Amino acid sequence: MEQSDVIIVGSGIAALQLLANLRRDMNVIVLTKSEVKMSNSFHAQGGVAAALAPEDDSYEHYIDTIEAGRGLNDPEAVSQLTRQAPSIIRELLEAGCAFDQDERGEIVLGREGSHRWNRIVHGGGDQTGKRLVDCLLQKVGANVSIKEHEFVFQLLTDEQGKCYGVRSKGRDGGINTYLAPHIVLATGGCGQLYAATSNAETVTGDGLALAYLAGAELVDMEFVQFHPTMLSINGDIKGLVTEAVRGEGAVLLDVSGRRIMKGVHPQEDLAARHIVAQTIYNYISQGRDVFLDITRIDDFTAKFPTVAKLCKAKGVDMTKGKIPVAPGAHFLMGGVKTDEAGRTTVDGLYAVGEVACTGVHGANRLASNSLLEGLVYGKRLAAHLNQQAWEVPRYHALSGNQEQPEIMLPAVMEIQQSMIERVGIMRTRSELRKQKEWLETFSIPENLDALSTSQISRVFMLITSWLITTSALARTESRGGHFREDFPNENSGWQQRHIRLQKNRKQGEIYESTEAPAFT
Numbered sequence: 001m002e003q004s005d006v007i008i009v010g011s012g013i014a015a016l017q018l019l020a021n022l023r024r025d026m027n028v029i030v031l032t033k034s035e036v037k038m039s040n041s042f043h044a045q046g047g048v049a050a051a052l053a054p055e056d057d058s059y060e061h062y063i064d065t066i067e068a069g070r071g072l073n074d075p076e077a078v079s080q081l082t083r084q085a086p087s088i089i090r091e092l093l094e095a096g097c098a099f100d101q102d103e104r105g106e107i108v109l110g111r112e113g114s115h116r117w118n119r120i121v122h123g124g125g126d127q128t129g130k131r132l133v134d135c136l137l138q139k140v141g142a143n144v145s146i147k148e149h150e151f152v153f154q155l156l157t158d159e160q161g162k163c164y165g166v167r168s169k170g171r172d173g174g175i176n177t178y179l180a181p182h183i184v185l186a187t188g189g190c191g192q193l194y195a196a197t198s199n200a201e202t203v204t205g206d207g208l209a210l211a212y213l214a215g216a217e218l219v220d221m222e223f224v225q226f227h228p229t230m231l232s233i234n235g236d237i238k239g240l241v242t243e244a245v246r247g248e249g250a251v252l253l254d255v256s257g258r259r260i261m262k263g264v265h266p267q268e269d270l271a272a273r274h275i276v277a278q279t280i281y282n283y284i285s286q287g288r289d290v291f292l293d294i295t296r297i298d299d300f301t302a303k304f305p306t307v308a309k310l311c312k313a314k315g316v317d318m319t320k321g322k323i324p325v326a327p328g329a330h331f332l333m334g335g336v337k338t339d340e341a342g343r344t345t346v347d348g349l350y351a352v353g354e355v356a357c358t359g360v361h362g363a364n365r366l367a368s369n370s371l372l373e374g375l376v377y378g379k380r381l382a383a384h385l386n387q388q389a390w391e392v393p394r395y396h397a398l399s400g401n402q403e404q405p406e407i408m409l410p411a412v413m414e415i416q417q418s419m420i421e422r423v424g425i426m427r428t429r430s431e432l433r434k435q436k437e438w439l440e441t442f443s444i445p446e447n448l449d450a451l452s453t454s455q456i457s458r459v460f461m462l463i464t465s466w467l468i469t470t471s472a473l474a475r476t477e478s479r480g481g482h483f484r485e486d487f488p489n490e491n492s493g494w495q496q497r498h499i500r501l502q503k504n505r506k507q508g509e510i511y512e513s514t515e516a517p518a519f520t
Contacts, residue, residue, distance in 0.1 A: 017378025044129025069362020363480025
């Protein structure tokens with residue numbers, strides 16, 4: 001049993017930014033289920049959105065974010081995020097982060113979907129995540145202990161519901177207990193619930209399930225963003241092709257060479273991700289392949305080394321200038337409900353990054369706002385924790401049970417395939433009900449001690465899949481990343497309405513937000 005001041009579960013951008021800004025006299029333990037650099041953040045090809053161009057400003061960034069989120073965003077959260085973005089970039093530059101710059105030393109600004117101005121900051125072309133992680137790791141102090149291959153499977157709460165520690169399984173399967181007055185979830189999203197995804201193999205929704213089991217409130221779980229352009233080889237997803245490729249001039253074509261986004265949206269190939277993804281999905285479902293035409297981009301390999309390397313490794317003939325693409329699960333807009341400082345509804349428990357729902361993304365995330373969110377909220381949570389009084393957590397004896405329970409669990413691929421088929425880009429009431437009923441045939445044991453990490457991972461996948469499915473069934477409209485074929489339009493009656501999920505409460509409860517949308 002180890003004690004510290006702060007425990008962070010996860011090691012992506014949000015966690016590292018938090019570490020970089022915490023006081024050096026605080027003892028911090030970081031627990032990550034694999035390795036520090038095995039995260040979506042490290043592999044992020046996209047950039048960080050910030051209004052740095054002379055013709056741009058934070059209000060323009062705000063408007064684009066609200067529009068992409070279809071008015072479901074928290075306006076104040078979006079305003080704060082977009083206003084703080086430029087200073088975050090300047091701080092990282094001063095810290096030595098290697099962002100792409102021109103010959104005059106000015107930051108090169110790219111463009112991505114739904115942005116009306118060039119405001120995307122990249123590092124190494126499509127290696128922004130790697131550059132950010134490497135930069136922030138240099139700022140980690142000696143007060144931090146990073147423990148890899150520690151799979152957190154339980155949040156400890158006392159009789160009053162306060163979170164005071166975690167339990168994890170190490171590489172050898174042994175159970176470890178860590179105590180702290182401040183527990184931070186920075187576990188990322190849940191893309192690996194789907195058979196087609198851009199997410200790292202470790203991103204299976206653990207933090208969302210942990211928070212739910214601990215009694216925290218989750219919201220907007222139906223909003224799953226599918227990235228339009230994943231490399232698709234014979235129908236199998238092989239990796240991400242960053243949106244910045246379209247920002248540089250690439251266009252989407254069908255097999256006849258026709259531009260598929262012409263006439264679909266005024267921004268054509270740079271329309272909001274849900275619009276592009278749904279368009280590509282419709283073509284592929286009719287048996288018509290879709291390609292990304294990169295012939296307009298000079299020095300493609302130099303500008304996008306990660307994408308070029310991926311395509312070469314998977315046998316794509318780059319001389320033809322066409323990359324076969326299909327959509328894949330990419331980002332969760334909903335998550336554990338937090339306030340502006342990262343506090344959840346459970347005392348002592350915080351959430352930051354993709355696992356959290358801060359209100360900035362609404363129904364669909366604007367491109368390159370995810371790394372920005374992690375950086376802004378990681379720093380903000382650090383400022384909050386730096387002001388907290390030190391406490392010594394009190395351990396509460398648990399009634400352990402090492403007997404192996406009889407448990408029936410589906411295979412990982414079975415969960416992934418069922419989610420992509422029934423709770424994917426296009427949803428219907430009948431398929432959602434079928435999925436919910438199927439998920440509920442599996443009994444989840446209260447005590448997970450005797451389960452293997454593989455079994456626990458599947459338990460968490462089932463819980464998080466159920467959260468998404470339940471929310472998707474409740475929202476009877478189409479908005480952003482949530483598309484119902486049986487309710488294909490946005491419904492003004494759902495404007496600023498959210499779906500709450502919380503253990504021991506009526507599930508799928510709908511509530512009104514306190515603020516009217518600032519833009520529709």
